[in-house]
Amino acid sequence: MPQLSSGGGDDLGANDEMIAFKDEGEQEEKIQENAFTERDLADLKSSLVNESESNSSPAAAAADPEAIRRVQDPQRVYQEKLPDHMEDGIKHQDTGMYKGSAYSGYPFLMLSDPYLPNGSMSPLSNKVPVVQPSHGVHPLTPLIPYSNEHFSHGSHSPHLPADINQKQGVHRPSQTSDIPGFYSLPPGGVGQITPSMGWFTHPLMLSSGMHTTGIPHPAIVPHSGKQEMDHYDRSMKPQPEPKREKEAKKPTIKKPLNAFMLYMKEMRAKVIAECTLKESAAINQILGRRWHALSREEQAKYYELARKERQLHMQLYPGWSARDNYGKKKRRAREKQQDSNSDPASPKKCRARFGLNQQTDWCGPCRACNILHVLSRFLFHCS
DNA sequence: CATCCTTTGAAGCTG
DNA sequence: CAGCTTCAAAGGATG
Numbered sequence: 001m002p003q004l005s006s007g008g009g010d011d012l013g014a015n016d017e018m019i020a021f022k023d024e025g026e027q028e029e030k031i032q033e034n035a036f037t038e039r040d041l042a043d044l045k046s047s048l049v050n051e052s053e054s055n056s057s058p059a060a061a062a063a064d065p066e067a068i069r070r071v072q073d074p075q076r077v078y079q080e081k082l083p084d085h086m087e088d089g090i091k092h093q094d095t096g097m098y099k100g101s102a103y104s105g106y107p108f109l110m111l112s113d114p115y116l117p118n119g120s121m122s123p124l125s126n127k128v129p130v131v132q133p134s135h136g137v138h139p140l141t142p143l144i145p146y147s148n149e150h151f152s153h154g155s156h157s158p159h160l161p162a163d164i165n166q167k168q169g170v171h172r173p174s175q176t177s178d179i180p181g182f183y184s185l186p187p188g189g190v191g192q193i194t195p196s197m198g199w200f201t202h203p204l205m206l207s208s209g210m211h212t213t214g215i216p217h218p219a220i221v222p223h224s225g226k227q228e229m230d231h232y233d234r235s236m237k238p239q240p241e242p243k244r245e246k247e248a249k250k251p252t253i254k255k256p257l258n259a260f261m262l263y264m265k266e267m268r269a270k271v272i273a274e275c276t277l278k279e280s281a282a283i284n285q286i287l288g289r290r291w292h293a294l295s296r297e298e299q300a301k302y303y304e305l306a307r308k309e310r311q312l313h314m315q316l317y318p319g320w321s322a323r324d325n326y327g328k329k330k331r332r333a334r335e336k337q338q339d340s341n342s343d344p345a346s347p348k349k350c351r352a353r354f355g356l357n358q359q360t361d362w363c364g365p366c367r368a369c370n371i372l373h374v375l376s377r378f379l380f381h382c383s
Numbered sequence: 384c385a386t387c388c389t390t391t392g393a394a395g396c397t398g
Numbered sequence: 399c400a401g402c403t404t405c406a407a408a409g410g411a412t413g
Binding site (some may be wrong): 260264285289292310327328 | 386387388389390391392393394395396
């Protein structure tokens with residue numbers, strides 16, 4: 001799998017042998033994608049059974065060397081899948097970054113516009129993101145990682161009402177005001193892509209009460225529930241300041257999305273639209289294959305986006321670390337299980353608690369003995 | 384209602 | 399430091 005150093009995708013475009021992938025018109029892309037999807041689907045559907053039987057074990061997977069080769073040589077997959085008549089066209093791909101549909105709506109590309117001297121729009125500005133908003137996804141944010149609050153620079157913001165800023169209770173570093181500088185991108189890099197400012201003046205945004213710089217921030221979710229973009233809409237509306245308790249619950253700052261996640265987020269709706277599948281697990285399998293089939297240049301775009309995402313995230317939340325959320329999910333599940341087992345801390349305590357012989361008896365409920373719990377139940381009837 | 388599934392990549396943790 | 403684990407998104411399926 002092509003790996004670009006997270007250090008910055010410096011080797012972007014270094015691979016000439018890679019087959020370029022869709023920088024053309026929507027139509028050709030559609031055809032390509034459809035063909036791709038059909039094969040993906042057929043592939044997936046036929047392989048889902050096989051994979052469930054074989055993929056899980058390396059030995060079984062070895063039984064399908066072709067599959068392995070496909071995985072190990074994604075470019076080959078792509079070449080195989082790509083009809084000959086298409087190759088000519090796509091080999092002219094402009095490798096310029098962030099062209100085409102994939103990035104027309106990406107927040108990073110939009111960011112600098114509000115700070116443009118005259119707010120001028122780029123030639124891409126009217127481009128509507130090709131990704132249809134999926135259910136539950138904010139219509140404006142197929143790839144928008146940060147909410148307006150992150151771009152509302154407090155008093156620096158020339159547009160945003162201050163009350164919006166103060167509601168979330170999320171630490172917002174004052175230096176976010178230098179974000180525009182952050183987006184002064186190096187020549188030849190991402191910065192070449194003129195931000196598509198059409199996003200900021202999109203009627204949807206205005207009608208939803210969002211500021212022209214308003215970008216919902218999926219990285220922040222309230223502690224209680226699943227992330228819902230509705231939340232952002234609601235949170236935008238000026239509400240009579242509710243209970244104090246809400247303030248106490250600090251929103252969770254989520255990890256920045258990695259390259260593949262960004263790719264998934266963008267392509268999911270497409271895949272769903274092109275096939276009848278709705279199950280995310282299946283969709284993700286397709287997306288995983290497509291990801292491997294992407295040219296290195298295409299992937300590089302996403303690696304670069306992810307890098308920018310991380311940088312922006314760092315700027316917005318200097319103190320944040322992935323450690324903050326580490327173990328939150330699984331730990332909760334584990335703790336639940338342990339609670340239900342009323343797992344004592346140590347075998348000694350456990351044995352004492354259950355009146356067992358400290359030398360000879362297993363303590364079934366004890367974590368230390370847990371591995372042997374099943375056996376012990378038979379041997380010692382320890383409960 | 385919570386968790387699983389499924390993917391890749393980044394980051395944290397562990398020995 | 400290598401290798402393992404967890405979490406990011408998504409939404410249907412499942413317990």
